[in-house]
Structure formats: C-alpha cells, structure tokens
Amino acid sequence: MATAAVVKGLEGVVAANSGICWIDGYAGVLAYRGIDIHELAEQSTFEETTCLLWHGRLPDRTQLDEFTQKLIVARRLPSEIFDLFRSVPKSATPMEVLRTAVSALSFYDPDESAVDHDSNVRKSFALTAQLAMLVAAYDRIRKGNAVIEPDPSLSHAANFLWMLHGTKPIPAATNAFDMALILHADHELNASTFAARVIAGTMADMHSAITGAIGALKGPLHGGANEAVMKMLFEIGKSGGDPVDYVKALLAQKKKVFGFGHRVYRTEDPRATHLRKMSEQLSKESGNTKWFDMSRRIEEFVKVEKKLNANVDFYSASTYTTLGIDLDLFTPIFAVSRIAGWTAHVIEQLDDNRLIRPRAEYTGPEYPVKYVPIDHR
Ligand SMILES: CC(C)(COP(=O)(O)OP(=O)(O)OC[C@H]1O[C@@H](n2cnc3c(N)ncnc32)[C@H](O)[C@@H]1OP(=O)(O)O)[C@@H](O)C(=O)NCCC(=O)NCCS
Structure with a gap:
C-alpha cells in the first residue's frame, strides 16, 4: 500500500480532533x-x-x-x-x-x-x-x-x-x-x-x-529547555562575559539557543509576554535584576540576528530562579502544571478512542532480501 509523503517531525500534520x-x-x-x-x-x-x-x-x-x-x-x-x-x-x-x-x-x-x-x-x-x-x-x-x-x-x-x-x-x-x-x-x-x-x-x-x-x-x-536556559545564564554569569558574545559563539557553532523558536508560533508566544513581565517585576522586587537584564539582552540579539522569538521556557527560567527554585526543578514544575x-x-x-497507529515510509533494503544462513555469511 502506498503511503502519503512524509512530513518530517509531523510539522503541520493534524492528528486529532480536540476541543481543549x-x-x-x-x-x-x-x-x-x-x-x-x-x-x-x-x-x-x-x-x-x-x-x-x-x-x-x-x-x-x-x-x-x-x-x-x-x-x-x-x-x-x-x-x-x-x-x-x-x-x-x-x-x-x-x-x-x-x-x-x-x-x-x-x-x-x-x-x-x-x-x-x-x-x-x-x-x-x-x-x-x-x-x-x-x-x-x-x-x-x-x-x-x-x-x-x-x-x-x-x-x-x-x-x-x-x-x-x-x-x-x-x-x-x-x-x-x-x-x-x-x-x-x-x-x-x-x-x-x-x-x-x-x-x-x-x-x-x-x-x-x-x-x-x-x-x-x-x-x-521540549520542557527541558527551561533548565537549559538557566544553565546558560549561570554559565554566562560565572564567566563574567558578555551575554551577546556568548550567544554569538553558540550560533557560530550552529548550536541552538534554548528558549527560542517554536514549531507553531511565527510571532511572539503569548505565554512569553506574561513571563517576561513576571520575570521583570519579580526581579525588581527582589532587588536583583541580573538574570532578567541578561535575558533581555539575549532576547533582543536573537530576535534581530535569527528572527527567532523567545518561547515559554525563556523567561520562566529567570522567573523560577527569582522565586528561589532550584534549576533542576524547573522541568518537574512544568509537569506540575502540564498535568x-x-x-x-x-x-x-x-x-472517543481509536488506536493511534501511523505508517512509515520504508527506506531500508529493497524487498525481497534473501535470508543467508549464519554459516554462509
Ligand atoms: C522548538 C524547536 C524544537 C522547534 O523546532 P522545529 O520546528 O523542528 O524547527 P527547527 O529545529 O527545524 O528549526 C528551524 C530553523 O531555525 C533554527 N532554529 C530554531 N530554533 C533555534 C534556536 N533556538 N536557536 C538557533 N536556531 C534555531 C534551526 O537551526 C533551523 O535553521 P536551519 O533551517 O538553518 O537549519 C526549536 O526551535 C528549538 O530547538 N528551540 C530550542 C529549544 C526550546 O527552546 N524548546 C522549547 C520549545 S517551547
């Protein structure tokens, strides 16, 4: 049976009816x-x-x-x-x-x-x-x-x-x-x-x-990106270097900047709008705006340089840190909400169940390949 053209990563594929x-x-x-x-x-x-x-x-x-x-x-x-x-x-x-x-x-x-x-x-x-x-x-x-x-x-x-x-x-x-x-x-x-x-x-x-x-x-x-963002901010903080130089170096190595880009959004992720505001407010109230300021500079640079917007994970990193939450709890906390x-x-x-069972486009050796007994290989 012929299969439809493969869409890598199922981008844009509609796989369910949902009212949620x-x-x-x-x-x-x-x-x-x-x-x-x-x-x-x-x-x-x-x-x-x-x-x-x-x-x-x-x-x-x-x-x-x-x-x-x-x-x-x-x-x-x-x-x-x-x-x-x-x-x-x-x-x-x-x-x-x-x-x-x-x-x-x-x-x-x-x-x-x-x-x-x-x-x-x-x-x-x-x-x-x-x-x-x-x-x-x-x-x-x-x-x-x-x-x-x-x-x-x-x-x-x-x-x-x-x-x-x-x-x-x-x-x-x-x-x-x-x-x-x-x-x-x-x-x-x-x-x-x-x-x-x-x-x-x-x-x-x-x-x-x-x-x-x-x-x-x-x-x-996916959810692990919020931890990756904070690791990056900590690393920049520890080195004392410039956040933009750090990100430039990442991009020069063709690496991703965690907390940016999205499969679905082509404009600002509406969740990031609130998290940015929240991160700014909490950091000002706490008297330490270091992580927020660093995040803002990175965001401005990545937006111009790569035309990528911050996603939900970018400002949740500095928000949780300002709330006194350890870095390795960020993704578990995502689960506490996403549940x-x-x-x-x-x-x-x-x-309204039906088994979800798609097909794969076969790219292996052409059928039929003859089975060779082990003593003859
Ligand atoms: C979210 C994500 C997985 C979406 O992936 P996707 O739809 O498969 O998009 P791709 O990874 O194919 O990216 C498309 C292009 O944008 C670039 N890009 C996407 N996100 C990027 C990022 N965060 N940093 C640098 N480049 C990025 C890719 O390198 C690729 O460029 P190319 O076409 O020149 O190869 C991707 O943006 C990403 O890895 N972001 C970082 C992780 C992250 O923050 N995840 C949380 C999502 S809420």
Missing part, C-alpha cells in the same frame, strides 16, 4: 476552551483553569468550591513513595525521580487499569494533586529536610511553594507561580501531550500515559 486548546501560530493566539490565555493568566486561578480544561466550561462559585475541595482531598501519597525517594541514587535528577514515582503510583491506585470516563477524572484529580507533592517532597528529602504536610487552607500554587520551602509564600510569589501554572497548563498536541494520547489510545491506563508524557517533556527540545492538560487530553482521547 486552540493556537493560531501566526496571530500569536492561545486559548483554552476558546478563552484567551491573556484573560486566563490575568483573571483565573490554576484550579479554575484546570476545571475548564477537564469539563469544558468555567465553573460557577459552587462548582469551583467543589472542584477545589476534591483537589485538596486528593493531596495524599502512599508512604511507599517516600521509601522510594530515600532509595534512589544521589545522582538521580528530580525529573527522573518524578517519572519513576508517577509510574510507581499506579501500584497504589485502587482501579489501576480502569479507563472509563469517571475513573479517568478521579485519576486526574489524584495525579494533579500528587505531582505537586512529589516534586516538593523529593526536593525536601534529597536535601535532608523533613517533608512538609500539605495545608488544606492554601491554593494549589501556594501549597506547592509551602511544601517546597517550608515557609508560607508571600502573595506576590503565590500570584506569580499561579500564573506560571496557568500559562503552562496546556498547549494542544505538543510532544508530551501527543505521547500521552498515543499511550492512552492503546487503552493503557492514565498512569502509563502520564509516565510517558513526563519522559517526553524531559527532553531539552492539567495531559489528563484533559487522556480523558478526551478515551471518551
């Missing part, structure tokens, strides 16, 4: 369930946005209270997960630990293999609450600190910062982090979401789909 997220890459529009990301970033909360992604519309006050309560009740981890955290090698990165822990959580799910709608929604509450707990708890354990119990009086964003730092966050930090969670919550068929849908499409369970998604997010071309979108897509996929 809409992007216009030329106009720089991103909308969840039709609502512009700018309105959500400025007026919504992570809880409300997650409810919107899962259920398709904004909740009224009673529905939001109920939703928030369910998320709070779901803040529980089996004790075996803490034992797992204490047993991993010191060299394990938080992203590897997160991937392994999410997979391990399926052992303790009462209905691990169920893929019906209600089970998927229940698992979505559990995993959304748990991912934040996993990231915070592992960071505490690896640093020899006591694990902090979640505080039911705190929002998802505030509770994460509380469990991570062991101090109640100031409103400005909570608001900034909440906005970062909203901005990262979904992005149509990005690589990790597509991976989740492919896995869910086999009728495998939610934990398998999310474990696979975390694996896909880890790469520096909302991954689960929304798994629910949608399984509500």
